Amino acid sequence: xxxPFYVNPEQMTQDKAExxxxxxxxxxxxxxxxxxxxxLMVAENPLRLQKLGEVYDRIAFAGVGKFSEFDRLRKMGVQxxxxxxxxxxxxxxxxxxLANLYSQVLxxxxxxxxxxxxxxxxxxxxxxxxxxxxxxxxxxxVGFDGTIQDQEGYCAIGGSVDSLQAHxxxxxxxxxxxxxxxxxxxxxxxxxxxxxPDLAAEKLEVALLDRARSGRRFRRLTVDxxxxxxx
Amino acid sequence: MxxxxxxxxxxxxxxxxxxxxxxxxxVKRWFAELxxxxxxxxxxxxxxxxxxxxxxxAGDRLAxxxxxxxxxxxxxxxxxxxxxxxxxxxxxxxAIEMARxxxxxxxxxxxxxxxxxxxxxxxNTLSQLIRQNLPAAMQGLIVVPIFAGFDRRRKTGxxxxxxxxxxxxxxxxxxxxxxxxxxxxxxxxxxxRPDASREDAIRMAVEALKDAADEDRGTGGVDLERKIxxxxxxxxxxxxxxxxxxxxxxxxRELLERRRRPAEA
Numbered sequence: 001x002x003x004p005f006y007v008n009p010e011q012m013t014q015d016k017a018e019x020x021x022x023x024x025x026x027x028x029x030x031x032x033x034x035x036x037x038x039x040l041m042v043a044e045n046p047l048r049l050q051k052l053g054e055v056y057d058r059i060a061f062a063g064v065g066k067f068s069e070f071d072r073l074r075k076m077g078v079q080x081x082x083x084x085x086x087x088x089x090x091x092x093x094x095x096x097x098l099a100n101l102y103s104q105v106l107x108x109x110x111x112x113x114x115x116x117x118x119x120x121x122x123x124x125x126x127x128x129x130x131x132x133x134x135x136x137x138x139x140x141x142v143g144f145d146g147t148i149q150d151q152e153g154y155c156a157i158g159g160s161v162d163s164l165q166a167h168x169x170x171x172x173x174x175x176x177x178x179x180x181x182x183x184x185x186x187x188x189x190x191x192x193x194x195x196x197p198d199l200a201a202e203k204l205e206v207a208l209l210d211r212a213r214s215g216r217r218f219r220r221l222t223v224d225x226x227x228x229x230x231x
Numbered sequence: 232m233x234x235x236x237x238x239x240x241x242x243x244x245x246x247x248x249x250x251x252x253x254x255x256x257x258v259k260r261w262f263a264e265l266x267x268x269x270x271x272x273x274x275x276x277x278x279x280x281x282x283x284x285x286x287x288x289a290g291d292r293l294a295x296x297x298x299x300x301x302x303x304x305x306x307x308x309x310x311x312x313x314x315x316x317x318x319x320x321x322x323x324x325x326a327i328e329m330a331r332x333x334x335x336x337x338x339x340x341x342x343x344x345x346x347x348x349x350x351x352x353x354x355n356t357l358s359q360l361i362r363q364n365l366p367a368a369m370q371g372l373i374v375v376p377i378f379a380g381f382d383r384r385r386k387t388g389x390x391x392x393x394x395x396x397x398x399x400x401x402x403x404x405x406x407x408x409x410x411x412x413x414x415x416x417x418x419x420x421x422x423x424r425p426d427a428s429r430e431d432a433i434r435m436a437v438e439a440l441k442d443a444a445d446e447d448r449g450t451g452g453v454d455l456e457r458k459i460x461x462x463x464x465x466x467x468x469x470x471x472x473x474x475x476x477x478x479x480x481x482x483x484r485e486l487l488e489r490r491r492r493p494a495e496a
Contacts, residue, residue: 054342072235078342082243083251086335216338 016116020144023118024065029158029195030122031188032062032151033172034137035181038126038211042185044195045205052207054218056081056093058126060209064158065119065144073102073121091134095125099140099148107146117144120157126209126217160193167191182206182221182229201227243339244332244359258367268370272301274326276411276443276450277308277318279377279390280419281404282432285467286379286388289436290318291411291444292459293451303454308462310471312337315353315380316464320409322372329360329374350382354391354399362397375408381466388466411443411450418442429465430482433474436463437482453483 028044030051041062043051053061053074061077063070077098085093102121110116125138139151154172156164167188176184185206186199196203206221213219221229238246247255261268277290290307293300301323308318309330317333319326336356341347348356357378364374379390390402405423407415418439427435437453440461444452453460460483463474 050345053345075239075343076237078339079238079246082335082339082342083246083254086243086247086332087251087254 016110017145020110020116020118024120024144025159026194027064027066027158029156029160029164029189029192030062030064031154031156031164031168031185032122032124032139033154033168033176033181033185034139034152034174035176035178037178037208038217039124039137039139039209040178040181040185041122041124041207042182042189043205044189044192044199044203046203050205052205052220053078054207054216055098055123056085057090057215058128058209058217059093059095059098060124060207060218062122062124062157063119064121065117069117070119070121073105073117073119076105077102077123091131095123095138095140099123099142102142103146103148105146106142106144110145119144122155122157124209126211129211130214156188158192160191160195163191163193164188178208179229182226186230201230241340241343243336244356246339258364258370258372262366262370268372270296271372272296272305272323273449274305274307274320274323274409276407276409276415276440276447277320277377278407278412278415278419278436278439279318279379279392279402279405280423280432280435281388281390281402281425282427282429282465284388284429285381285465286316286390287432287436287463287465288316288318288377288379288390289440289461289463290320291440291451291461292454293449294323295449298448303451303457304459306462308464309334310464310473311353311378312341312347313470314347314383314466315350315378316466316471317357317376317378318408319374319376320412321374322367325364325367325372326374326376329357329364329376332360333357349384350380350389353380354378354389354401357391358393358397358399361393361395365395365397368395377406377408379466381468381470383468386468407439407443409450411440411447414446415439415443429467432465433463433478434482434486437461437479438486441483441486453480 030043033040041052045051055061055077061074081093121142123140127135127137139155141149141155154168201223206226209217238249272294274294279288292304294302294305311317311334317330382389392406405419422435441452444450460476460479465472
């Protein structure tokens with residue numbers, strides 16, 4: 001009769017966390033910023049596989065780490081949002097609930113499975129001035145182990161997060177113009193350990209939640225638009 | 232259930248059916264248990280036509296229950312996304328729900344796949360919805376839509392009509408559905424020109440709806456007393472446009488002028 005080996009839960013958690021962190025650190029980073037016209041997401045991503053995505057009218061998703069894993073999470077978010085909006089109303093689909101759902105799924109996976117998810121995600125929601133009580137923006141960052149953080153103003157995910165966050169803390173101010181926000185986002189990404197010194201517009205994936213729009217607020221900036229801003 | 236075991240496709244309709252079946256109406260059971268439905272609201276006349284820049288879809292605003300008015304300003308023409316519109320005649324409840332589901336389906340696919348469905352794919356999705364509604368249609372809840380849009384690959388407007396089996400027929404010129412459709416079609420048969428401008432298209436649509444309202448008691452025309460005008464939407468290269476009430480009112484006034492009898496002048 002065989003007995004399973006005893007594994008110290010503390011050791012196992014540490015090992016899993018280290019594994020996940022390593023996986024995430026290998027990838028590129030993403031910066032999310034609040035600016036005067038809404039919320040901006042800037043990712044270093046020369047590929048056609050996208051890291052930023054539209055979830056619902058006012059909600060966007062950003063993911064770093066293993067593509068297959070965060071993209072599955074993104075799709076799950078879209079499914080959740082569309083069913084929720086169908087069942088109730090479009091205004092009932094909120095980022096906080098989605099971030100909580102992600103937190104539970106990731107927390108669960110981290111504890112239960114042998115290999116944790118190597119992902120970190122951001123759920124952003126732009127405020128709507130027309131709806132009393134829905135005016136504020138919201139940024140949630142969910143880690144590989146399900147830890148959830150409510151961020152204000154800006155937030156970086158991916159490799160070298162600490163130095164990116166430090167750069168943002170020193171240079172971010174509220175009420176940035178779109179141009180300044182794109183520039184700050186690019187500058188910050190260039191500070192990443194595996195980042196490039198002079199990121200061209202073609203290597204950036206930029207999307208925003210446009211506060212001035214109605215209905216679906218998510219919009220991608222074209223390479224030309226990005227080039228205009230960083231010139 | 233672990234989350235990756237869930238539905239992985241891009242169809243919202245399938246997602247609903249597979250994972251949220253309780254949110255879908257169980258029409259077969261309704262009829263099995265109730266036998267027959269109480270009277271429900273019905274929408275009347277809608278038309279679709281092609282013109283130089285794209286396609287135009289229009290509908291009157293009246294809904295009736297039997298011989299009575301259910302609503303004077305119901306909306307029968309819906310933008311299902313940035314480049315397509317759907318107009319529905321028939322049972323108002325299922326029809327409006329169908330338009331809503333279709334819009335969610337298009338948006339869902341676009342978000343999941345990162346790319347919008349082609350116009351043909353959109354038209355086909357509507358076929359499936361209508362086919363699913365067949366049991367309800369057999370009990371009198373018939374939904375007959377017109378679907379139109381701007382095909383961005385072929386740079387042209389396209390119009391489809393449907394039948395209860397989900398059969399889908401593309402129209403080269405125009406078509407009408409609903410109780411006043413015979414009269415609307417007769418009107419369009421005389422006024423239609425394939426090279427019509429946007430203004431001509433609006434004129435043709437307003438005239439067709441007026442002719443339908445004139446002959447069919449179920450169709451609402453222009454309600455001058457309450458300032459209720461039919462809905463007109465166009466799909467062109469720049470997307471869906473809702474024609475303003477002012478423009479419709481002008482076209483209507485011009486039509487009245489044109490038709491005024493000499494004796495009155």
